[in-house]
Each structure stands twice: as C-alpha cells, then as structure tokens.
Amino acid sequence: MPDRLNLPVIWRSVCHKVLPAVMLGCALIIGGCSGKNKSSDDFVEMKEPPDVLYNQALANMDAGRLKEASKKFTAIDRQYPYSEWARKALIMGAYNYYKQKKYTDSINMARRYIALYPTSNETAYAFYVIGLDYFRQIPDVSHDQGDSAKAAEALQEVVNRFPKSEYVGDAKAKIRFAREQMAGKDMQVGRYYLERRQYLAAIKRFRYVVENYSNTNQVEEALYRLVEANYAMGIVSEAQAAAHALGQNYPESVWYKMAYKLLQKKGLSPKEDKTGWIAKIFGSRKADEKEAGPVTRGQDIAPDAAVRGSAKAVATGGRQNGKAGKGR
Structure with a gap:
C-alpha cells in the first residue's frame, strides 16, 4: 500500500517554489500601473x-x-x-x-528665432541677445579674443540692420569695448616681439592695430611703438611719420612726448609722409572718430513689455500698450 501523501510537506514545497514568482509578477504589475499613472500625469x-x-x-x-x-x-x-x-x-x-x-543654448535659440522670423519686430533683440552671450564670455587680453570678435559682429548687425532700435546705444558701447580688447591683444603680442628685438614681427602687429583699430585708445601706444621699432631698425622716415601722426591727433599724449624725445636723440623730428600708409589712414578719419572718450561695458537691456508680451497680447495678435506684436 503506497505511503500516505504528506500534504504539509508538499504545500511547503509548492509555496517555496511558486510564491516568489507570484510576488514578482504582482510587483511588476503594480510598477507598470504606477509608471502609467506617472506618464498620464x-x-x-x-x-x-x-x-x-x-x-x-x-x-x-x-x-x-x-x-x-x-x-x-x-x-x-x-x-x-x-x-x-x-x-x-x-x-x-x-x-x-x-x-x-547657458550661452551656447541661448545663442542657438536666438539663431533659430532669426532663421524662422527674420522680419519680426523682435529680430533686433535676437541679434542683441547673441551679442550679449558672446560679450559675457570676453576674457582679459592675455587670452584669445575670438569671443570679442563674435560679440562685435553680432552687435554690429543690430546697428546696421536696426539703426533706430533702442538697443543701438548699448550695442555701440559693447562693440567699442570688444574692439578695445581685440586691439589690446594685438598690442600685447607686439610688445612681446619688441622686447625680444623681433622688430619686423612687432611692427606688423602695431601696424595692424593702427589700420584696424584707429579709433580705439590703443592707437596712441601703437603709433609710439612704431616709432620705437622703426627707429631701432634705422627706418627713419617711418619713425618720423608715426610720430607726426601722434602729434597731429594726440598732441597732449604722453606717447607723443616720448616719441618726440626719442627722435631728438638723433636730431630728428616728426615729419609727415603724405604718400605713406599712416597718412592715408588718419587723413580719412572723421572728426568724431578722434574723440575716444571713456570705454565702458554698457548696460544690458532686458526684454521690455513689447518683447515679453503676455497671454492676452499674444492671443490677440497685439502687443501691450497697443503696439503690434506678431512677427511680420
């Protein structure tokens, strides 16, 4: 006669094998429901x-x-x-x-705006924001000035495309600051070469500053350094021409006094070269470009009510204060 079934033992064995699987299944079902609820929310x-x-x-x-x-x-x-x-x-x-x-994200978003809505009323502000993004990344003159160039380029778009925009004043101030930084970097490199008596390399840098940044505060020193480098090489006419430009444009400058004193060591004096490159640059300058004045970082302009809009203004296709708000 077969042994009687040991039901308690069998039950324990079944529970031991099956129960974990059942519990795992329930957990998955509950987790799935929870995930669905979260996604629904x-x-x-x-x-x-x-x-x-x-x-x-x-x-x-x-x-x-x-x-x-x-x-x-x-x-x-x-x-x-x-x-x-x-x-x-x-x-x-x-x-x-x-x-x-988050300047990269800001630039990308502003560029998308310009691409999608090139004739919108707020496109000027999009260019302005791009300029701000690069401007805030401008380092000191000991570092590469790529962001200075990009800031000046973006802000110049504001000045050129939207001359009556409220952002023009600050854009010009920031452009000027960026250009001072770029000129300052070239001056730093030029002085490096000059100190090592690599005069041709130094002259190249100082000339670049005079040719490209003649309305910055760096140009006075650049002209003096041209006097200094050309004098050291014995290129008297170039030294005299640079000193003459200093005297004509910045007669009270300490750099002019230093240049004059340097030339006097050999009995020389400032002398204009009417056919030279320096005369051509300063002869074409406008009167207002000669007044350098203080250089500032300007003052950032936050989006006004017209740019911000509101739910009501956007929904009705208008701006606050009765101004148009849709992109055109």
Missing part, C-alpha cells in the same frame, strides 16, 4: 494650453526660477511649434538661457 501637464504655459514661464522668470521657466518655454516650443506662442517662447527662452549663463 505628465501627459496632462504637457497638454496645458500654451497661454498658461507662457504665463507660467514669465512668472518663473520674474521670481528667479530660471530653470523652471526654461522647461515651460521648451514645452511650448515642442508642443505648439510655429505658433505665435512658440515664437515668443523662442525669444524669451534665449534671454532666459542668457540669464542662466
């Missing part, structure tokens, strides 16, 4: 109306929650592409990235 949030998202983005910006504002602007751009909301989100998103010092 996100989907609902993503599908918020664009006017709500836009106003939330502006509110976050004003409160200093710049990362949260970026999320809202990006959501508008993705959910409602090519809409009026997306247009406003692009320009404000670019400025918002600038405030976060």
Whole structure:
C-alpha cells in the first residue's frame, strides 16, 4: 500500500517554489500601473494650453526660477511649434538661457528665432541677445579674443540692420569695448616681439592695430611703438611719420612726448609722409572718430513689455500698450 501523501510537506514545497514568482509578477504589475499613472500625469501637464504655459514661464522668470521657466518655454516650443506662442517662447527662452549663463543654448535659440522670423519686430533683440552671450564670455587680453570678435559682429548687425532700435546705444558701447580688447591683444603680442628685438614681427602687429583699430585708445601706444621699432631698425622716415601722426591727433599724449624725445636723440623730428600708409589712414578719419572718450561695458537691456508680451497680447495678435506684436 503506497505511503500516505504528506500534504504539509508538499504545500511547503509548492509555496517555496511558486510564491516568489507570484510576488514578482504582482510587483511588476503594480510598477507598470504606477509608471502609467506617472506618464498620464505628465501627459496632462504637457497638454496645458500654451497661454498658461507662457504665463507660467514669465512668472518663473520674474521670481528667479530660471530653470523652471526654461522647461515651460521648451514645452511650448515642442508642443505648439510655429505658433505665435512658440515664437515668443523662442525669444524669451534665449534671454532666459542668457540669464542662466547657458550661452551656447541661448545663442542657438536666438539663431533659430532669426532663421524662422527674420522680419519680426523682435529680430533686433535676437541679434542683441547673441551679442550679449558672446560679450559675457570676453576674457582679459592675455587670452584669445575670438569671443570679442563674435560679440562685435553680432552687435554690429543690430546697428546696421536696426539703426533706430533702442538697443543701438548699448550695442555701440559693447562693440567699442570688444574692439578695445581685440586691439589690446594685438598690442600685447607686439610688445612681446619688441622686447625680444623681433622688430619686423612687432611692427606688423602695431601696424595692424593702427589700420584696424584707429579709433580705439590703443592707437596712441601703437603709433609710439612704431616709432620705437622703426627707429631701432634705422627706418627713419617711418619713425618720423608715426610720430607726426601722434602729434597731429594726440598732441597732449604722453606717447607723443616720448616719441618726440626719442627722435631728438638723433636730431630728428616728426615729419609727415603724405604718400605713406599712416597718412592715408588718419587723413580719412572723421572728426568724431578722434574723440575716444571713456570705454565702458554698457548696460544690458532686458526684454521690455513689447518683447515679453503676455497671454492676452499674444492671443490677440497685439502687443501691450497697443503696439503690434506678431512677427511680420
């Protein structure tokens, strides 16, 4: 007669083998449901109306929650592409990235705006923001001045394309600062060569400053260094011509006094070369270019009500204060 079944033992064996699998399956099902609920919540949030998202983005910006504002602007751009909301989100998103010092993201967003809406009222501000992005990356003159050149280029677009824009004044101030930096870098390199008596290389740098940055504060020293380098090489006529340009344009400059004193050591004096390259440059200068004045970094201009817009203004296709707001 067969042994009686030992039910307790069998039950324990079944539970030991099956129960873990059952528990794992339940966990996966619960996790899947939880994931679905989370995605559903996100989907609902993503599908918020664009006017709500836009106003939330502006509110976050004003409160200093710049990362949260970026999320809202990006959501508008993705959910409602090519809409009026997306247009406003692009320009404000670019400025918002600038405030976060995410300059590459800001530049890319502003460039997209320019490509999509080249005739918009806010295109001037897009160029201006690109200029700000590069301007804030300008290093001291001991480093490469590539960002100075890019800042000046972008800001010059504002001046050339939108001469009546409110951004022109600050753009000009920043262009001038950037040009001073670029000229300063060339002066630093020129002095390096001059100290090592590599006169031809030094002259090349100083001449470049005079030819390309004649309205910067660096030009006075550049002219003196040309006197110094040419004098050392025995090229008297070039030394005299550079000294003459100094005396004519900056008679009270300490650099002119030093140049005059240097020439006097050999009984020489400043003398104009009317056919030389220096005379051609300074002969073509305008009177207002001779007044260098103080160099400043300017004052950043934040987007005004016209650029910012609002849910109501965008929805009605108008700007606040009764000005037009749609891209044209």
